Amino acid sequence: MPLSSVATSASEREPPFYQRVGNECGMFEQAFRQRLPLLLKGPTGCGKTRFVSHMAARLGRPLFTVSCHDDLTAADLTGRYLLQGGETRWVDGPLTRAVREGGICYLDEVVEARKDVTVVLHPLTDDRRLLPLERTGELLEAPDDFMLVVSYNPGYQHILKSLKPSTRQRFVALSFDFPPPATERDIVARESGLPAERCAALVNLAASLRAMKGQDLEEGVSTRLLVYCATLISAGMPILEAARATLVEPLSDDADVQEGLMEAIYATFG
Ligand SMILES: Nc1ncnc2c1ncn2[C@@H]1O[C@H](COP(=O)(O)OP(=O)(O)OP(=O)(O)O)[C@@H](O)[C@H]1O
Numbered sequence: 001m002p003l004s005s006v007a008t009s010a011s012e013r014e015p016p017f018y019q020r021v022g023n024e025c026g027m028f029e030q031a032f033r034q035r036l037p038l039l040l041k042g043p044t045g046c047g048k049t050r051f052v053s054h055m056a057a058r059l060g061r062p063l064f065t066v067s068c069h070d071d072l073t074a075a076d077l078t079g080r081y082l083l084q085g086g087e088t089r090w091v092d093g094p095l096t097r098a099v100r101e102g103g104i105c106y107l108d109e110v111v112e113a114r115k116d117v118t119v120v121l122h123p124l125t126d127d128r129r130l131l132p133l134e135r136t137g138e139l140l141e142a143p144d145d146f147m148l149v150v151s152y153n154p155g156y157q158h159i160l161k162s163l164k165p166s167t168r169q170r171f172v173a174l175s176f177d178f179p180p181p182a183t184e185r186d187i188v189a190r191e192s193g194l195p196a197e198r199c200a201a202l203v204n205l206a207a208s209l210r211a212m213k214g215q216d217l218e219e220g221v222s223t224r225l226l227v228y229c230a231t232l233i234s235a236g237m238p239i240l241e242a243a244r245a246t247l248v249e250p251l252s253d254d255a256d257v258q259e260g261l262m263e264a265i266y267a268t269f270g
């Protein structure tokens with residue numbers, strides 16, 4: 001299995017906390033039951049990965065997560081012959097394991113994957129649900145409890161790196177965004193241990209910081225960074241210091257942009 005992939009078995013965990021925002025859990029479950037692949041899109045740190053881990057645990061299926069990048073080959077997903085103790089042995093990749101074991105394969109940042117990788121997905125994501133393994137001569141038929149989930153962030157997507165229509169039109173697709181304020185407050189409170197009233201102030205601040213997106217900022221501040229900020233504050237870090245380290249520095253290197261962000265922070269906490 002490539003270093004960029006992680007396997008989690010179904011039995012060993014409680015579903016990790018996921019606060020639903022709409023009917024995304026119902027949609028995931030139906031897609032799973034109807035054997036349809038799912039595409040999630042949304043900005044960084046808005047809960048896509050957490051959602052997939054939560055649903056995999058809820059449905060009791062093992063999860064195979066692969067972070068895609070442009071060096072990832074089709075063999076990294078499907079498997080390869082490896083020399084082990086003097087003999088060559090076929091070792092399944094994460095996609096093949098998910099197909100054989102009836103699990104969920106989650107390809108994160110799928111737009112980063114090369115064309116030869118996406119092509120492997122085609123027979124698996126239409127009604128054939130087949131995974132041909134040329135090297136072993138096998139043709140695997142995906143069991144009912146196999147599901148493919150892919151995600152990407154459309155925000156900083158390079159035009160050359162968008163998915164081909166013939167790939168994207170094989171998926172049921174859901175858009176993610178930052179949760180509404182009251183929901184985000186509860187998520188940040190639950191994740192950080194900071195009282196909800198104090199998290200509400202951070203979430204209000206996030207709204208003004210997000211309004212600055214586009215001006216010189218590629219992405220608005222994520223729920224993930226709000227959780228970091230609240231975690232540091234909860235641990236006793238002074239608010240302004242925590243805010244600079246989590247809501248300003250990770251967003252921009254530009255002194256003017258940083259100053260603009262800090263002004264919004266002073267206006268809330270200064
Ligand atoms: N709905 C939610 N329920 C629970 N936690 C959430 C939710 N949304 C965001 N979070 C929190 O935000 C953090 C970041 O979420 P996650 O890692 O799932 O983002 P992502 O969308 O996968 O981002 P990326 O595109 O960068 O991989 C989580 O670790 C969790 O603390």
Ligand SMILES: [Mg+2]
Nearest residue numbers: 048049050108
């Ligand atoms: Mg993620």
